[in-house]
Amino acid sequence: MKRNKMYFLIAVALIGILSITSMQFHWLNQALTHEEEKFNQNVHIALLEVVKKIYDSKNIDLPLTNPIKQINKEYFIIDINQDFDPKLLDHFLKSEFALNNINTNFEYAIYDCNSDKMLYGKRILQNETAQRSEYFPKFENLVYYFAVRFPDKPAFLFSSMQTWLTFSGLLFVILLICVYFIFIMLQQKKYAELQRDFINNMTHEFKTPLSSILIASRFLQKNYNNAENPRAFKYSEMITQQALKLNNHVEKVLNLAKSENEALKLNLQKIQVISLISEVIETMSMKYPEARITFDFDIDIPENIQFAIDRDHFSNVLLNLIDNSIKYCDNKPIITIKLFLHNNSHKLSLLDNGIGIPQKNLKYLFKKFYRVPKGNQNYVNGFGLGLFYVKRICDLHHFKINLESQVGTGTCVTITLD
Template structure:
C-alpha cells in the first residue's frame, strides 16, 4: 500500500468519522431538546392540576393559566390564598407520581407579610425523604400568593432519559476509537515495512562490498605469479583479513541486537580499566586517522565494573559512528574525566552534526540520519541502538549534544560504585 493511498484512506476515514460524530451530536441535541420540551409540558400540567385541586379545596374558581416558568428549572404557580406547606407537599408528590415525573425537586411558598418565599423542603426522586432547610428561591411580582418549584437535577434527569441515544453515542465512540487504533496499526505496519525494506537493502549493500572485495583479492591470490611478489601477497592477504573482520563485525552487530531484543544479553561484570580498553579499540584506527584522532584521557580513576566485550563494543560503535558522519578529513576526540556523577567517556567529532528533528531518533533501531543518498553512509542503523542497550544494561547514562554542520558529542556517564 503506497503512502498516498494510506494518506487518502486516513483523510476519507477522518472525514467520515467527523461526519458521523457531527450527525450524532445533532440528533442527541434534538432528542435532548425534545425531552426538555416534554419535561416542561409535564411540569406545567402537574402544577396546573395542583393549583386546581387547591382551588377546589378552598372552593375558589379555577384559574385558566396559573403556572409560569421563570427559568429552565424553576416554575411558580398562582394560589390566590395562603396555603400550608404540608398540604402543598402532599399534592405535589401525588401529582408528580401520576405524571411519572420522578426527579428531585424543592418548593417554597410566598409569604406576603415578610415579602419572602418560605422554603418548604427538598424532596428526593423516590419521594420518601424530605430535607427541610432554609434556602432562597427567586421571587416574582406576577402573583400575590404563589408557590415555587425548582428541579435542581433536571439536566441529569433528562440525560438519563436518553438511554437509546447514549447507547448509540457509546457505539459511535467505540467505532471512532477502533478507527483510530486501526489507523495506528496501519501506519505502524507501514513504518515497519519500510524499516524492513531499508534494512534488507542496507544489509545487501554492506555485505556485497566486502564479499566483492574478498572475491577480487582471492582471484589475485589464485594467480601463480603472486608467489613471486611477497609485498603484493601480504597486501591482498591483509585486505581479505580486513574485509573478513568487517563481515564478522556486521554479523555480530545484527546478532547482538537480536539477543538484546530477546533479553538474552548476559553481562560478565568484572573490574575493567577504561584507558586500556580505549587504547585497544583505537589501535586499529590510529594508522588510518593519524593526527585526526586525539586522545584526551584526563581521568585519574579509570577502573569501572563492566562487561569487557560490551564496553569495547560501546567504544567501537561510538568511534565508528563519529568516523562515518565526519567530513573527508575527520576530527575526532576521545576524552575521559572524573566528575561527581562518575567516570565520563566522551566521543567528540566535528562532522556533519545532527538536526534537532533527528536527534531524538538516532537511538532507534535501523534509524540512520538522512544524508541524501541511501548508501553513502555505511551500516545498518544498529550501532547507536546497540550502544543504548549496553548503557541501559549497565544502568549508565548516555547524552548527546549536536549542532547541524558543527559536529556531535556523545557522552557516557558510568557509575563507579
C-alpha cells in the same frame, strides 16, 4: 515490548473502555429514570394545585382520596367529582405547569356527560411544530373529570438531560479515539513485524553468498601474491575488504533484529574500563591508521577502576562512536576520549573534529534507520543503526548518553557511567 505483554495491555484497555461505556449507559439510564420521576412528581403537584383551585372556586373542600391517576407515561386522569368551568381549567393548567417548570407541550380534554364522550379541549404548545393528537380514551365510573396528555414528554426529558448527554457524548468520542489508536497501534505493530521479518530474511539470505565470496577471495589472495601478480592480488584484496564491510553491516542488522525479537540480556561483569578503552583504541588505530585517537583520564580516577558492564556490547558502543567520528570527517580525524569526574559522576566523553550535525537533527539521531538528510554524509555507507544500537545498550546499562554537535566544528558524545 513482548508480543504477549502488548496483547495483554490492549485487552485490558479494551475491557476498560467497554466497562466505562456500559457504566455510562447505566448512568444515563438512571439519570433518565430520575428525570422522569421528577417530571411525574411535578405534574402531580401541579395537577393537585389545579384541583385545589377548582374546588376553591366552588367553595368545596378537597376530597380525601387522591384524584389523580397516571394511566401511562404520558396520560393522566383527574377526577373532580364536581362540575367545573372549562374556561378556568385552561388558566389553571397553564399557570401551575409554568410554576413547576413543566415547559413542554400538553393537551387536555374534558368528559362531556351529555354526549358521554371525551371532548377535545385545547392543545397548549411550547413548540409550534408539534403534532396534534385528538384521541382521549373514556374511563368508566367517572363523571366529572378531565385528562391531560404530554405527547412530547420523551423529548422534554432528553432536553432536561442536555448536560449529561453533552458530557456523555464527549466521553464516547474520547473512547472512540482510544479504540482508533489501539487499532492503529495494532496495525503499526503488524507492519513493524513484517518489516522485521523482511529484514531478518533478507540478511540471512545475504549471509550464504557473502561467505562464498569471502572464501573465494581469500583463496585468490593465497594463490596470487603481490609480487607475482599485483593486479589479481589487489582485486582479491578489494573483494575481501568489501565483503567484510558488507558482512559487518549484515551482522549489525541481524543483531538488531534479534535484540528486538528477544529480550536483550547483558552479561554484566566488573570490568576495568580504562584497559577496555585502550584495547578499543588500539583496534581502531589499526583499522584507521590515518586517525589520531588519544585517551586521557583524571588524576583522581584510579587506573584499575571497574564498572559493571557487558564487555562485548560496551566495546561495540565505543567502536560505533569512534567509527562514526572517523567516517564523518573531511579532514584528518582527531578524536579525544576522556574519562573524568563531574558532580560525583564518572563521565566518558568522545570529542571529534568531524563535519558536525545541525541542531534540528540532533533529537532524531538515536532513532532506528535515521540518517541526517543533508550534509557530506551522503557518500558514507550505512543503515542508520549505529547510534540506535548505542542508545539501546546505554539504556540497558542505565547509562545516560548525551550528544552535542556544531556544524563545521565537531561532535561530543558524553556517557554517564554511574
